[in-house]
Amino acid sequence: MTGALFGAIESGLLYAIMALGVYISFRILDFPDLTVDGSFVTGGAVASVLMVSGTSPFMATLAGGAAGFIAGCMTGFLHTKGKINPLLSGILMMIALYSINLRIMGRPNIPLLNEETLFSQIESWWASTGIDAALMTPFQALGIEGAAPNTFYVLLFGTLLIIGVKKVLDWFLQTESGIALRATGDNAKMIKSLSANTGLYIMIGLGLSNALVAMSGALIVQYNGFADVGLGVGMIIVGLASVIIGEGVFGRKSIARTTLAVVLGAVLYRIILAVAMQLEFVKASDLKLITAIIVTGALVIPTFSGQIKEWMERKRQQKALTQELKQERGQDVAKPQTD
Amino acid sequence: MLNLKQIEKTFYKGTPDEKRAIDNVSLTLEEGDFVTVIGSNGAGKSTLLNLIAGVLFPDQGLMAVDDLNMTYLPEHKRSKWIGRVFQDPMAGTAPHMTIEENLALALGRTKKRGLGRGVSSSRKKEFKKLLQDMNVNLHDRLTTQVGLLSGGERQALSLLMATFTEPRILLLDEHTAALDPARAEHITSITRDVVNQHQLTTLMVTHDMEQALSLGNRLIMMDEGKIIFHADREEKKKLTVADLLEAFQKARGKSLADDKTLLQK
Numbered sequence: 315m316t317g318a319l320f321g322a323i324e325s326g327l328l329y330a331i332m333a334l335g336v337y338i339s340f341r342i343l344d345f346p347d348l349t350v351d352g353s354f355v356t357g358g359a360v361a362s363v364l365m366v367s368g369t370s371p372f373m374a375t376l377a378g379g380a381a382g383f384i385a386g387c388m389t390g391f392l393h394t395k396g397k398i399n400p401l402l403s404g405i406l407m408m409i410a411l412y413s414i415n416l417r418i419m420g421r422p423n424i425p426l427l428n429e430e431t432l433f434s435q436i437e438s439w440w441a442s443t444g445i446d447a448a449l450m451t452p453f454q455a456l457g458i459e460g461a462a463p464n465t466f467y468v469l470l471f472g473t474l475l476i477i478g479v480k481k482v483l484d485w486f487l488q489t490e491s492g493i494a495l496r497a498t499g500d501n502a503k504m505i506k507s508l509s510a511n512t513g514l515y516i517m518i519g520l521g522l523s524n525a526l527v528a529m530s531g532a533l534i535v536q537y538n539g540f541a542d543v544g545l546g547v548g549m550i551i552v553g554l555a556s557v558i559i560g561e562g563v564f565g566r567k568s569i570a571r572t573t574l575a576v577v578l579g580a581v582l583y584r585i586i587l588a589v590a591m592q593l594e595f596v597k598a599s600d601l602k603l604i605t606a607i608i609v610t611g612a613l614v615i616p617t618f619s620g621q622i623k624e625w626m627e628r629k630r631q632q633k634a635l636t637q638e639l640k641q642e643r644g645q646d647v648a649k650p651q652t653d
Numbered sequence: 654m655l656n657l658k659q660i661e662k663t664f665y666k667g668t669p670d671e672k673r674a675i676d677n678v679s680l681t682l683e684e685g686d687f688v689t690v691i692g693s694n695g696a697g698k699s700t701l702l703n704l705i706a707g708v709l710f711p712d713q714g715l716m717a718v719d720d721l722n723m724t725y726l727p728e729h730k731r732s733k734w735i736g737r738v739f740q741d742p743m744a745g746t747a748p749h750m751t752i753e754e755n756l757a758l759a760l761g762r763t764k765k766r767g768l769g770r771g772v773s774s775s776r777k778k779e780f781k782k783l784l785q786d787m788n789v790n791l792h793d794r795l796t797t798q799v800g801l802l803s804g805g806e807r808q809a810l811s812l813l814m815a816t817f818t819e820p821r822i823l824l825l826d827e828h829t830a831a832l833d834p835a836r837a838e839h840i841t842s843i844t845r846d847v848v849n850q851h852q853l854t855t856l857m858v859t860h861d862m863e864q865a866l867s868l869g870n871r872l873i874m875m876d877e878g879k880i881i882f883h884a885d886r887e888e889k890k891k892l893t894v895a896d897l898l899e900a901f902q903k904a905r906g907k908s909l910a911d912d913k914t915l916l917q918k
Binding site: 486488489490491492493494496497500501503504505506507508509510511512 | 706727728729730732733735736737739743744745746747748749750754757758759760761762763766767768769770771772814
């Protein structure tokens with residue numbers, strides 16, 4: 315159980331980069347961008363092909379992100395220049411990317427277990443430091459070494475990485491260009507009248523969004539040890555789940571607060587998923603259904619709980635006033651019969 | 654300054670709904686002119702403003718600011734020279750961003766946007782002073798989200814955002830029409846102050862005749878896409894609402910009479 319929990323946090327930290335990408339398109343640009351399902355794999359595909367051919371994992375990961383940037387810009391281009399509806403632009407790009415990803419990979423699946431990846435590089439350095447052994451001592455002292463993960467380096471590396479990405483994004487969204495990007499999603503008419511080329515901002519914004527998504531894909535294939543062309547199916551929903559759960563639980567007061575919420579949302583989503591998978595009757599193939607249920611829940615529960623509260627309050631008030639009326643005038647009012 | 658020459662604009666060309674919105678309009682604004690534009694609904698006032706702002710392109714004609722031909726320059730490029738305030742208080746500001754962020758966005762109208770901090774501490778001070786000078790109660794609410802402001806406050810902010818960077822042309826599109834009378838009066842007086850302060854060349858559309866008379870040094874009246882009445886400087890000072898109604902009747906009445914006789918025969 316705890317092993318699965320640590321695994322969920324580890325992958326959650328890597329998927330959080332993707333969630334930040336979805337946050338840019340979905341929240342900042344107000345553009346529901348389905349390119350994500352394709353560009354996530356594109357990042358993984360480009361990175362794995364490059365790593366197999368001997369490129370350094372670091373450069374391969376960056377190249378994966380760059381490929382995502384181009385894909386996102388293309389979606390923006392379809393929308394702004396081709397005047398295609400946002401959803402449709404994303405779907406078109408997603409479908410196109412499926413074939414493109416297969417072309418890049420040359421086959422549906424690329425194993426990376428014997429390749430040098432960012433993780434294998436860090437792992438070998440990490441082993442030489444002996445920090446794992448030190449971190450394990452408190453667990454051993456408590457006699458719960460079974461609850462500890464095998465190693466701590468993924469957690470540490472993932473945390474540092476996501477903090478870095480979050481900080482850069484926070485900074486960018488406060489720059490002159492960054493606030494113009496936010497205004498493009500908030501009030502396009504207004505920012506056009508203030509000399510901003512909204513078409514260009516949408517293209518670059520979607521580019522940045524998909525660059526993060528693809529970089530996350532590149533990291534996930536290295537973490538998993540293989541790249542698969544079907545890896546991105548439903549990824550947009552995972553991203554939305556992270557954004558919505560994060561904002562719902564941790565709030566969205568400021569930009570920095572919201573990006574933090576999205577990151578924590580991505581981790582929380584993986585934890586919820588891991589817990590659900592522990593249930594006996596749940597099969598691995600139920601994963602997507604569970605995802606859909608989690609997102610629906612996150613969307614519906616806030617509205618629903620508000621309605622219930624209102625309904626209860628109304629009922630209480632009606633009861634009191636009916637009684638009052640009865641005492642004052644001896645008159646009894648009931649609901650009219652309607653059928 | 655601003656030159657419009659033989660501007661034509663027809664909507665839904667070649668369909669039964671064809672409408673000639675602007676019919677051969679020529680207009681020149683000198684440096685510092687403040688022209689108010691009145692006319693009934695559908696007269697073409699807003700279309701004229703949209704053509705100048707670049708939201709629409711004319712079918713024919715020429716539009717120039719100073720010695721620059723802007724007839725077919727995209728909206729986001731020409732807004733470097735043109736400031737605008739819209740009728741809808743929601744339209745001129747970004748609701749989910751703070752007051753200071755909105756003001757920083759307005760600074761980008763004339764300067765290229767880079768990777769410098771949008772709201773730097775020196776800008777913050779400048780914004781605070783701007784709001785204080787404008788005498789709206791917003792200077793201690795710089796970090797408030799604009800969506801939480803009232804319509805009047807948002808319109809005052811829009812006006813500030815459109816003017817403090819001193820555009821060559823200021824376009825006001827019925828910018829007090831959506832406000833209650835007291836707030837409209839307040840925005841009108843702020844408008845008078847900022848236009849005077851920066852000596853802005855201004856074109857203001859309104860359907861409030863009193864407002865059209867009290868503001869500006871020139872007045873034009875539009876009907877069916879044409880300028881049907883023009884009062885300049887000295888002439889405008891003496892103008893009354895009764896004069897305007899009479900001018901309107903005279904221009905409109907004639908054409909109405911013509912139409913009627915045609916229809917009845």
